[in-house]
Amino acid sequence: MGKTYRPKLTNAGRPLTFEVEAVNERGERLATPIAGEHPLTLYLDKREIVTLMTLGQAPEALTIGYLRNQRLVGSIDEIAAVQVDWETDSVAVTTRKGVKGLRERLSKRTVTTGCGQGTMFGDLMDEIDSIRLRDDVRLKEETLHALLDAVRRHETIYKSAGAVHGCALAAGGEILYFVEDVGRHNAVDAIAGLMWLDRVDGCDKIFYTTGRLTSEMVIKAAQMQIPFLVSRSGLTEMGHKIASRVGITMLGRAVGKHYLLFTGNHRFVKQIGPTMLA
Amino acid sequence: MGKTYRPKLTNAGRPLTFEVEAVNERGERLATPIAGEHPLTLYLDKREIVTLMTLGQAPEALTIGYLRNQRLVGSIDEIAAVQVDWETDSVAVTTRKGVKGLRERLSKRTVTTGCGQGTMFGDLMDEIDSIRLRDDVRLKEETLHALLDAVRRHETIYKSAGAVHGCALAAGGEILYFVEDVGRHNAVDAIAGLMWLDRVDGCDKIFYTTGRLTSEMVIKAAQMQIPFLVSRSGLTEMGHKIASRVGITMLGRAVGKHYLLFTGNHRFVKQIGPTMLA
Numbered sequence: 001m002g003k004t005y006r007p008k009l010t011n012a013g014r015p016l017t018f019e020v021e022a023v024n025e026r027g028e029r030l031a032t033p034i035a036g037e038h039p040l041t042l043y044l045d046k047r048e049i050v051t052l053m054t055l056g057q058a059p060e061a062l063t064i065g066y067l068r069n070q071r072l073v074g075s076i077d078e079i080a081a082v083q084v085d086w087e088t089d090s091v092a093v094t095t096r097k098g099v100k101g102l103r104e105r106l107s108k109r110t111v112t113t114g115c116g117q118g119t120m121f122g123d124l125m126d127e128i129d130s131i132r133l134r135d136d137v138r139l140k141e142e143t144l145h146a147l148l149d150a151v152r153r154h155e156t157i158y159k160s161a162g163a164v165h166g167c168a169l170a171a172g173g174e175i176l177y178f179v180e181d182v183g184r185h186n187a188v189d190a191i192a193g194l195m196w197l198d199r200v201d202g203c204d205k206i207f208y209t210t211g212r213l214t215s216e217m218v219i220k221a222a223q224m225q226i227p228f229l230v231s232r233s234g235l236t237e238m239g240h241k242i243a244s245r246v247g248i249t250m251l252g253r254a255v256g257k258h259y260l261l262f263t264g265n266h267r268f269v270k271q272i273g274p275t276m277l278a
Numbered sequence: 279m280g281k282t283y284r285p286k287l288t289n290a291g292r293p294l295t296f297e298v299e300a301v302n303e304r305g306e307r308l309a310t311p312i313a314g315e316h317p318l319t320l321y322l323d324k325r326e327i328v329t330l331m332t333l334g335q336a337p338e339a340l341t342i343g344y345l346r347n348q349r350l351v352g353s354i355d356e357i358a359a360v361q362v363d364w365e366t367d368s369v370a371v372t373t374r375k376g377v378k379g380l381r382e383r384l385s386k387r388t389v390t391t392g393c394g395q396g397t398m399f400g401d402l403m404d405e406i407d408s409i410r411l412r413d414d415v416r417l418k419e420e421t422l423h424a425l426l427d428a429v430r431r432h433e434t435i436y437k438s439a440g441a442v443h444g445c446a447l448a449a450g451g452e453i454l455y456f457v458e459d460v461g462r463h464n465a466v467d468a469i470a471g472l473m474w475l476d477r478v479d480g481c482d483k484i485f486y487t488t489g490r491l492t493s494e495m496v497i498k499a500a501q502m503q504i505p506f507l508v509s510r511s512g513l514t515e516m517g518h519k520i521a522s523r524v525g526i527t528m529l530g531r532a533v534g535k536h537y538l539l540f541t542g543n544h545r546f547v548k549q550i551g552p553t554m555l556a
Binding site (some may be wrong): 018020022023024025030032034035036037038039053141161162163178182212213214215216231234235236237238239240251252253258259260261262265270 | 296301312315419490492493495512517518531535537547
């Protein structure tokens with residue numbers, strides 16, 4: 001199984017915006033762009049797992065990232081094919097050797113909300129304590145500025161239609177991936193899927209999100225071994241607790257030159273110094 | 279079973295904000311308020327149903343509204359007690375006569391995401407077609423202005439700590455309930471719970487949300503028989519489709535004097551006329 005292995009994939013992105021008519025406060029009829037939203041029912045080796053409500057920008061990566069972040073599949077090499085079919089609003093995932101104990105694992109599943117996804121929250125918290133993020137990488141303030149500027153200049157569905165959240169994976173100030181979705185967690189999962197497909201390691205990357213830093217967002221970033229988590233929005237108490245526990249470098253309210261550094265201060269470099277993170 | 283029946287309830291709201299230290303771009307250490315977030319595992323007649331991640335403002339109402347909107351309980355009169363215990367992060371709901379076929383219904387449950395909550399999406403869509411919203415009620419533009427002004431003046435966690443969504447139920451321009459939560463759907467469910475507890479009928483009310491109008495948000499408003507849905511944010515394609523299908527009067531981007539009227543235009547009155555909705 002070489003580094004070049006990729007599962008067989010469809011390439012079934014949907015149109016991302018649609019126009020509908022609206023009447024504004026001046027009585028004008030306006031063609032208004034709105035974000036797409038489609039149900040996508042995920043079958044893993046013919047067993048129904050979940051229905052994701054998605055923008056449909058990267059449905060194959062979303063599917064792979066969902067299976068990754070839910071710990072239903074342990075490696076991209078286990079996946080033989082991911083086939084999206086919008087005629088039936090479904091995606092069929094075939095594994096090479098089947099998933100051990102799938103029936104039992106699904107029956108034990110507890111549905112978690114708060115924009116959650118049916119994760120086993122207790123198990124995730126146990127896993128968090130075993131995660132060790134790299135401590136020899138740094139984020140310089142000027143790199144943060146460059147990233148926030150790149151995000152600002154990025155063309156987005158949000159700018160035209162709103163109603164979506166965006167996530168980006170960055171190396172230094174450069175955006176590697178930018179995915180938007182109607183659910184915050186779908187956007188994160190799609191990034192996780194792209195990282196698996198392209199064999200991208202999170203251990204020196206920056207994860208950016210327009211969404212709030214809730215518990216599940218912090219857990220997912222840490223699971224991907226990403227030491228830097230940056231949000232345009234605020235955070236919750238449990239997001240803060242988990243970030244402190246796992247030692248991730250977390251910044252909120254990051255817009256333009258502004259930010260609040262909440263945890264993992266040791267990896268953040270305010271002064272201009274030698275480049276530590278390319 | 280008179281109108282005065284109420285289940286036995288705890289009154290276990292949590293502190294809504296916490297202070298943590300953050301360092302801003304000027305290097306200043308600031309005590310920063312952040313929103314609470316707590317897991318709350320729901321047991322229905324001793325059977326584990328879901329773990330809700332919640333701000334904890336109205337956990338009993340949230341629990342009741344969750345059971346209502348998931349169609350696990352058909353009437354407030356079926357509920358004997360709702361007891362929240364933050365020592366174990368759990369809420370125990372006892373019904374008066376048990377829930378018929380609960381085990382089978384839970385085993386059939388499909389997890390739905392996009393800030394979803396493990397709802398049976400297909401079943402919900404079937405239900406949507408049977409909903410008839412009142413057509414003899416009107417929303418005047420000046421009532422909308424009054425409501426948006428009341429929302430603006432309302433003291434919120436969002437203003438101090440961000441990272442939450444708010445929902446309100448209004449009669450005319452007057453706010454009856456205002457609930458915030460870390461998940462949009464929790465806030466809606468808590469409102470649904472309060473309406474059951476207080477025997478409030480949705481059929482002439484306005485539902486306001488700071489969140490996006492996705493499919494599930496429109497479905498929940500319609501299920502509560504509410505003919506008017508107003509959001510500060512935008513909407514998705516499926517939110518628009520379902521709103522058109524059920525004929526709800528839906529306004530987005532509603533801030534100050536601005537709004538976009540998307541569907542159900544016949545219930546919206548732009549001109550100043552005789553008061554049709556008190």
